[in-house]
Amino acid sequence: MDPINVFEYEALAKQLMDPVYWDYYAGGSDDEVTLQVNRTDFNRIRLRPRMLVDVSHCDTRTTVLGQLIEMPIMVAPTALHGLGHTEGEYATAQGAGAAGTLMTASTESTRTLEEIAQAASGPLWFQLYIFHSLKLAAELVRRAEAAGYQAIVVTVDLPILGNRERSKRHTISIPLSALKEMVTGVEEEELRREPMTWETIDWLRSITHLPILLKGILTAEDAVLALEHGVDGIIVSNHGGRQLDGAVSSIEALPEIVEAVGGRCEVYMDGGIRRGTDVLKALALGARAVLVGRPILWGLAVDGSKGVQQVLKILQTELERAMKLAGCPTVASINRALVKWT
Amino acid sequence: MDPINVFEYEALAKQLMDPVYWDYYAGGSDDEVTLQVNRTDFNRIRLRPRMLVDVSHCDTRTTVLGQLIEMPIMVAPTALHGLGHTEGEYATAQGAGAAGTLMTASTESTRTLEEIAQAASGPLWFQLYIFHSLKLAAELVRRAEAAGYQAIVVTVDLPILGNRERSKRHTISIPLSALKEMVTGVEEEELRREPMTWETIDWLRSITHLPILLKGILTAEDAVLALEHGVDGIIVSNHGGRQLDGAVSSIEALPEIVEAVGGRCEVYMDGGIRRGTDVLKALALGARAVLVGRPILWGLAVDGSKGVQQVLKILQTELERAMKLAGCPTVASINRALVKWT
Amino acid sequence: MDPINVFEYEALAKQLMDPVYWDYYAGGSDDEVTLQVNRTDFNRIRLRPRMLVDVSHCDTRTTVLGQLIEMPIMVAPTALHGLGHTEGEYATAQGAGAAGTLMTASTESTRTLEEIAQAASGPLWFQLYIFHSLKLAAELVRRAEAAGYQAIVVTVDLPILGNRERSKRHTISIPLSALKEMVTGVEEEELRREPMTWETIDWLRSITHLPILLKGILTAEDAVLALEHGVDGIIVSNHGGRQLDGAVSSIEALPEIVEAVGGRCEVYMDGGIRRGTDVLKALALGARAVLVGRPILWGLAVDGSKGVQQVLKILQTELERAMKLAGCPTVASINRALVKWT
């Protein structure tokens, strides 16, 4: 029997995968408190569905930065898809495209950004880590532009790596060699780690005309700064509970950021999305769309591109059902009154 | 030993029933969060009993839409009683009548509404699904009128079916063939699914003089709309946690609806009623009466009409005891000060 | 090794006692929700201890209705001590007296009130149930006066018995024959059950000069009525969770009653007291003293009068230690600022 929800994909993927790789995908930092609350905080939110609305034509489509997608659910950037499936990011890109949505390719992919773009049938964003010199970052941006990526997603919550204890407990470590070296022809001395600040965002703004999104914002204060520095979108995220443990859940952080932004740019969120109703709650709290991390990897590990497509399809079907049951025929009709905190 | 509370009926019914049928009766949608909070939210409410009131004559009787019933506890409409007992809705109707209360017959019964009316010894309401053409709905209403049903309960929370995963996991599915086709002589092309909206309620209002109740309202906003569309009663319900998972519990939704209605129509609730004290809490929060779904089915499965009667009798006895212990000799004396939220 | 706290007495008593008797002592009504919250609500209260107070002379003594007792901890009225120990209420009275505190003798004792008075070495209150005719009640009051009881504690929360399901599940029932018939020489027709109301309290007030206490008040409203009817004290109680299940815990009810009373009569509480710190919390919230039910029965079952004395001694020692650690050298110095709710 095919999996009927993403939790069944999770169980299957766990069975299939090498425990070391599994723990890399599944784990959070320290005591995994934030990883947990990313899920449990959704249960603190209750839906207030409306009845007797004509939902016979229910439309899950939306746009993100003007790009039409079939559902307000996108693929979050995650590293090392090669650990889950031999086809790696190829499969993910194909699955996402087949499902009619956008994929964000990670800097830490096991395929080059050009290879991913070639394999992809849907729109792409490029997730950028600025670890080394700005010259390297500029090179990646230029390549992303050339390959047709539609936006640069700068991940800002990883000045250093979080404390992932599951991995520390394994004697075997993740084969980072699998990482496709995205950057070549750079002088050795340029490989020093570059501190990333708001000035780095200004610099990035100056070198590309692509929209810039910041991924990893968790406070209203930083959202306001982001606007001042001219970003085009904000992804509310705690990196799936893998960076600062004890940080607020994404869904708890979302409202204050939406309020601070006041419609001046698009706000997305990721972290803990596992059901169509989770998407509905996030949208009701002001997210334009959500991104999904681990469930995509579960689909990938279980069934390659077909698994990715199927996971997205399940979430879309669940969202559509939830929208109908909540009296929301369109994404635009989802609003704040749909939810209450308990 | 006879069951001493409805939970013991639940355990017995589970033992006796085919697991596929059991899961159909017991299950909720998705992760069954709403199914759960329908129960647990009662524990967030504490009773503030009053002492030294003369409760030697304690009267659980009340009226619903003018109809006297022995207790403010009615039978909720539930589908397919034939799965629980060979006599199906006959037994339920007889049990409800013997207990002195009202039964709501489901559109999805395994007996026709006329057969149920004939078997019944107590008052009846007819629960109407408007799935197909309005012509079909009109026909059902006419038949319900003719058969002596006292009100039409329009279920508004099922524009599509909720995601009942327990049933999806079974390889055998529910024999919907057991459904007594309530509608005959309808042209094929009329069987298209009709979107139900507030206009449908207006139309229904125009074709029957029977009182109209909406079942499945969960917000003050919709309660106000219901009044504007001339309904005679509202049943606060989330369909026993079987439709939108994550929806507010019925008992949590009740107060805002009671407040919005302000006495302009009767308000009932169902969802999670298992003890006399649950009834007391719902009445204190403004419900005129409650409806009970699954416990009736447990009684039915264990002991046919006698089981149904006994489940209702237990709840009445518990309610009467609770009223006495709380200092409420009559249903009318139960008021808001009797409860506090923790 | 001797038990070091009352929980160890509980475990021992459970081992020693017939399960039917044990369940009679231990059980609550329905789902035992109130029984549970009587305990767990103490954990919602946190202590704010004060330092650098001279507690070298710490005095746990207090007065109740002018009577000096060694600790603000008294014996609650509980039925049928004969089930726990062959000496029954004799042992309890001796234990309480040896510990220097007051015992409330139940109407439902296995010894007559005169026998208990004779055995007792400490002060006594008489707990009165008014079940039958007023004539019978008057007779009991007269006998209590004659035997030297210092107050009448009228239990007002038992217009009928709560639903004790543990007992219903046993095939053997409690030998009520063990009850010492406290009342004799009454005509048959007088044995009808008499509804107890505020007028009954007025009548009681008119026939005795003993102080009258109401046991079982849980609301500010009833506390105000009690004052209007001239009572001398209020015992905030839910009968140890044995009557209305879902009722507020005693400790949660206490503050609103203390506030409503405003010092016009003494307020006591019982329900869930198991540690010296529980006593401290109750006193900080305005109780003059607390009563203890089940722990006394555990002591009784384990070791007769010595067990009763030892349970009281443990609680006193714990209270004294808690007072010292909280910076309260006297009972009078315990105040509201000592606690906060979380």
Next chain:
Amino acid sequence: MDPINVFEYEALAKQLMDPVYWDYYAGGSDDEVTLQVNRTDFNRIRLRPRMLVDVSHCDTRTTVLGQLIEMPIMVAPTALHGLGHTEGEYATAQGAGAAGTLMTASTESTRTLEEIAQAASGPLWFQLYIFHSLKLAAELVRRAEAAGYQAIVVTVDLPILGNRERSKRHTISIPLSALKEMVTGVEEEELRREPMTWETIDWLRSITHLPILLKGILTAEDAVLALEHGVDGIIVSNHGGRQLDGAVSSIEALPEIVEAVGGRCEVYMDGGIRRGTDVLKALALGARAVLVGRPILWGLAVDGSKGVQQVLKILQTELERAMKLAGCPTVASINRALVKWT
């Protein structure tokens, strides 16, 4: 594999140690409620990290009473290090010094304060119990001054010992003989227990020029009194849940004390610190630094001075990582906006 966090040190220490000694180290008083909430209350606080701050140079150093330490984490005074390791306080002092931080030596050490001072490579505070005569206390203070201790930490929450039931349940008791008699040459009659009050603090103030800190303050009221009596610092503490059970957690008490103090003296806290993020939360709520009790003893038991150093190193590394991930390059940059209560 070396322990990767302090919980792994805990597990190892438990394995290695005699259960009687282990329980002495691990236990709290009564039902260990305060011991528990000291930990769980940290989970009620969520971090609001800031992004795009230059944290490439992250500095965990701070000063306490003007003394520079490598991290805002110090060694809390704990008794009887000889139970954990044969080298006892020598090892602890060496480990703390090697880690670059301050140790508070307990009055109840298994080495004399002079011996500890000699072994130590870092700054020291002396924790003073005033149990006996003031003359004895004066003698200890004079010796501490002479040995180079930089402050006197007066523990004010132990007018008597808390009720440590783990120890009561063991037949073998703690070898208090291991205590190095810190006091000699005192007349017998001076050994009476002296009640400690605010006047004792005034007296202490009058006999030493060393800074005086009060350890064990849990209320704003006492913090204000402390300031009035001229103290130089306050350690918010409930003695690791070993004294008054049911007392507020240290982290819950901290904010009201910080507010009452208003910067007029330094405020520290201890209780339940097990992760760098706990330190971050305490500092965000206004603590200048934290002290750590049990984890130090775990490190000591597992690996002597090296274990102590390693435990401190782990906490520092975790704090540094947390500071970077939260956007705080310095201790001074940590502020109230970094946390919210849920």
